[in-house]
Amino acid sequence: MTFRKLFWSGAALVVLSAMALAHSGATGVVKERMDAMKSMGDAIKRIKPMMSGEAAYNADVVRQAAQRIATEAGEAMTRKFPEGSTDHPSETLPRTWQEWERFTALADQLEVAAKGLDLAAGNKRHGDGHMMDGQSGMMGGGMMGDQSDMMGGGMMMGNGGFPQGMTAKQIGQMPADGAFMMLTQTCSACHDRYRKEDS
Amino acid sequence: MHRSLTIVLVLLSVAGLGGVSLVVWPIGEVTRLAERDGDAQRGAYLARAGGCIACHSDPSSGRPALTGGAPIKTSFGSFVAPNLTTDETFGIGGWSVEDFARAVRQGIGPDGAPYYPAFPYAFYGHLTDKDIIDLWAAFQSVPPQEVIGGDNDIVFPFNLRFGLKLWRAAFAKGPPTAPNPEQSDPWNRGRWLVNGLAHCGACHTDRNLAGGRRASQYLAGSDDLPGGGKAPPIRPEHLKEAGWTVTSLAYGLKSGVMPDGDTFGGGMGEVVRHSTAWLSEADRKAMATYLLNEVKTGGDG
Numbered sequence: 056m057t058f059r060k061l062f063w064s065g066a067a068l069v070v071l072s073a074m075a076l077a078h079s080g081a082t083g084v085v086k087e088r089m090d091a092m093k094s095m096g097d098a099i100k101r102i103k104p105m106m107s108g109e110a111a112y113n114a115d116v117v118r119q120a121a122q123r124i125a126t127e128a129g130e131a132m133t134r135k136f137p138e139g140s141t142d143h144p145s146e147t148l149p150r151t152w153q154e155w156e157r158f159t160a161l162a163d164q165l166e167v168a169a170k171g172l173d174l175a176a177g178n179k180r181h182g183d184g185h186m187m188d189g190q191s192g193m194m195g196g197g198m199m200g201d202q203s204d205m206m207g208g209g210m211m212m213g214n215g216g217f218p219q220g221m222t223a224k225q226i227g228q229m230p231a232d233g234a235f236m237m238l239t240q241t242c243s244a245c246h247d248r249y250r251k252e253d254s
Numbered sequence: 255m256h257r258s259l260t261i262v263l264v265l266l267s268v269a270g271l272g273g274v275s276l277v278v279w280p281i282g283e284v285t286r287l288a289e290r291d292g293d294a295q296r297g298a299y300l301a302r303a304g305g306c307i308a309c310h311s312d313p314s315s316g317r318p319a320l321t322g323g324a325p326i327k328t329s330f331g332s333f334v335a336p337n338l339t340t341d342e343t344f345g346i347g348g349w350s351v352e353d354f355a356r357a358v359r360q361g362i363g364p365d366g367a368p369y370y371p372a373f374p375y376a377f378y379g380h381l382t383d384k385d386i387i388d389l390w391a392a393f394q395s396v397p398p399q400e401v402i403g404g405d406n407d408i409v410f411p412f413n414l415r416f417g418l419k420l421w422r423a424a425f426a427k428g429p430p431t432a433p434n435p436e437q438s439d440p441w442n443r444g445r446w447l448v449n450g451l452a453h454c455g456a457c458h459t460d461r462n463l464a465g466g467r468r469a470s471q472y473l474a475g476s477d478d479l480p481g482g483g484k485a486p487p488i489r490p491e492h493l494k495e496a497g498w499t500v501t502s503l504a505y506g507l508k509s510g511v512m513p514d515g516d517t518f519g520g521g522m523g524e525v526v527r528h529s530t531a532w533l534s535e536a537d538r539k540a541m542a543t544y545l546l547n548e549v550k551t552g553g554d555g
Contacts, residue, residue, distance in 0.1 A: 100515025107505035157314070205298035205532065206396050207307045207319025236509050239517050240527050243510035246519025252484045 085145045088135035091127045098123045099239065106180065106232040114176045117231055121173035124238070129166035133159045151249045161245045164217050168238035171226025181230035217241060277416045282362040285355040287383050292391025300389050303537070304378065304451045308528030310335045312403055320396055321345075322403025326372055326480045330465060331408035333372035341398035354393070355386045361426065368418040370406070371425070371465055377453035380431040380446070425466030429455055437549070440536070444544025447537060452529070454545075457485040457521070473545075483520045490547040503542035504535065 081089050098120035104110035105117065138152045151158050217237060226234045301307055311317075312324040321344075323335035339345040346354065353364040361375030362368055369375060381389075411417060429449040433442040448454045459467045460476040475487035486492070493503065497513030505511065507530040510518045518526060530538060542548075 096515035096517075098515070099511055099517070100513075103505070103509070103511050103515065106509070107501060109501055109505075202295045202298035202392060202395060205295075205302055205307075206392055207311050208396070236531070239509045239511050240523065240531070242517040243519065243523030243526065246517055247521055247523040250519045252486075252520035 080144055082142070084135055084137060084140050085142050088132070089144075091132065091135060095124045095127050095242075099242070102235070106235045108180070112179055112231075114179070114231075117176040117235075118173050121169050121176060121238075125166055125169035125173060128169055129163050132162045132165070146251045146253065148249050148251050154248075158245070158249060161241060165238065165241045165245070167221070167223050168217070168226060168234065168241050170223035171221075171229070172231065172234040172238050174223060174227025175229050175231045175234035178228075178230050178234075180232045217244075276419055279416075279419050281368060281419055281422060282356055282360045282366075285352045285359075287351055287355060287387060290387065292387040292389075292394075294388070294391040294395050297385075297388035297390065297392030298395075299532075300381075300385055300451065301392050302529055302532040303447060304389075305374075305453065305525065305529045306338065306389075308524060310338045311528070315403065317401055317403065318399050321399045321401045325404060325407075328372070328465070328480045330370075330412040331406065333370060333406050333408075334402075334404045335373070337399065337402050338393060339396045339399040340394060341400050344400050344402050345398060346393065347398055351387065351390045354390050355383070358386060358389070361422070367415050368422060370408070370412075370415075370418065371421065374453040374456045376426045376428040376467075377450055377456065379428055380450045421464060421466065425464070428453075429469075429472060438543070440540040440543045441548070442544075443537065444540035444542070447541050448544050452541065454488065458488050479521070485520070485522075488545055490545065493546055498542075498546065500539060500542045500546055500548050503545065504538040507531070507533075507538045507541060508535075 102117050102120045105112045136147065136151060136158070141147055141149065217240075226237060229237075307319060309323045309326075310321075311319040312322065313319075315324065318339075320338045322337045326333040326335070337345040340347040342348045349357075349364055356362050357364070357369070358375060358378050359381055360379070361371070361373060431446045431450040434445070437445075455467055455473060457479055458473045458475060460471040460474065461478065462468055473488050475485055475492075477484040479485055486496075498506070502513055506513075506518075507526060509531075510523050510526045512518065517523065530541070
């Protein structure tokens with residue numbers, strides 16, 4: 056490597072770090088993961104009204120959003136959480152590293168759910184026009200009328216109400232709003248346990 | 255010298271008398287249930303709405319549902335919601351429906367001991383006999399499991415349960431749930447859920463040093479949740495400022511998604527997953543209508 060190349064890559068680094076600093080005070084890996092979270096949140100925000108019936112459904116937009124989340128999930132997410140990276144303004148709780156396996160399982164689950172939503176996008180919403188009746192469809196459907204499931208008989212031992220071992224392909228069979236809920240509840244399960252609330 | 259000693263002795267005996275009477279002070283009322291045939295299906299729905307399943311289960315422990323919750327860590331100690339399966343020893347298999355009614359509505363165990371307010375019985379006092387019998391039918395359908403999640407670990411002096419009688423006298427009253435004839439049906443249904451069974455105020459209303467809810471802080475948020483968590487204010491003005499509408503809040507209670515595309519954390523995700531997501535669309539809309547104090551039926555603002 057020539058001196059010139061070294062000089063320019065060094066200068067680029069300095070500029071990049073300065074840019075990182077300028078953005079909400081977060082730097083390095085903390086900023087990287089906050090940006091990734093923001094990007095996923097934007098994707099959710101875009102398609103949520105389609106799932107709740109507040110906006111017209113567009114399968115292509117749903118696919119794009121699902122793919123964006125899938126690329127940020129799994130290993131792409133967990134590698135942005137090196138042990139002890141809790142510099143301000145990080146909202147990550149130390150428990151994340153004490154329960155690393157559980158945390159990574161949730162990140163992997165997010166990837167499965169996002170890929171599932173990608174496949175389910177063409178299925179549209181469950182009974183367009185009238186919302187599904189609560190529990191049915193929510194976790195794979197067919198639970199209506201079974202009070203033993205309602206009482207937790209079917210409670211999955213996985214994380215976030217996500218049936219263990221469920222594949223993206225299986226989620227892909229669901230109505231899009233059912234798949235979307237599996238995804239958002241996975242986000243939420245992780246936030247419940249590993250994010251400090253600043254409200 | 256002599257005199258002050260007498261005063262001290264008198265004071266001590268008065269305090270002792272007070273203590274003794276506190277121990278023997280009877281609490282609760284005898285329950286007789288008029289109806290007997292429970293609807294387990296409806297009861298299971300109420301159990302979801304009330305968070306019974308959420309709090310008395312700990313999916314990450316690997317134990318079956320309703321065999322006991324994850325410990326709730328507070329400044330008074332650590333509380334573990336017990337086994338509610340039909341096991342005679344570990345669960346509630348040995349209970350009568352009257353025991354159950356008294357436990358749920360009055361917060362008193364079959365042995366007469368008052369429960370800690372970690373169990374939100376103050377919010378369940380409005381349940382009718384029918385509600386109770388339906389819930390009972392649902393719980394009777396749960397197979398027995400010989401396992402518990404753990405024991406309470408309460409710090410002195412809160413480990414002396416008779417002290418709870420004072421607490422009951424001062425704080426064991428939930429917010430109002432009776433219908434207001436000037437409001438719409440969804441609004442009233444929402445109030446019944448929010449102020450009653452779904453017990454939103456257990457977290458979203460701040461508590462005083464004794465763990466009693468401060469009525470003036472009704473749904474104004476709390477930054478002193480078990481485990482050091484925070485619950486945001488959820489009064490109409492706060493919710494509107496955060497961008498919620500009746501439709502989006504009802505959907506948020508199903509999906510966990512907030513107006514900015516973020517998703518709930520801090521335990522609210524769990525509330526959604528194990529409770530509100532199981533409710534009917536009409537009930538979630540009702541809760542949102544009441545929380546946003548939407549006076550017009552079907553309004554969205």
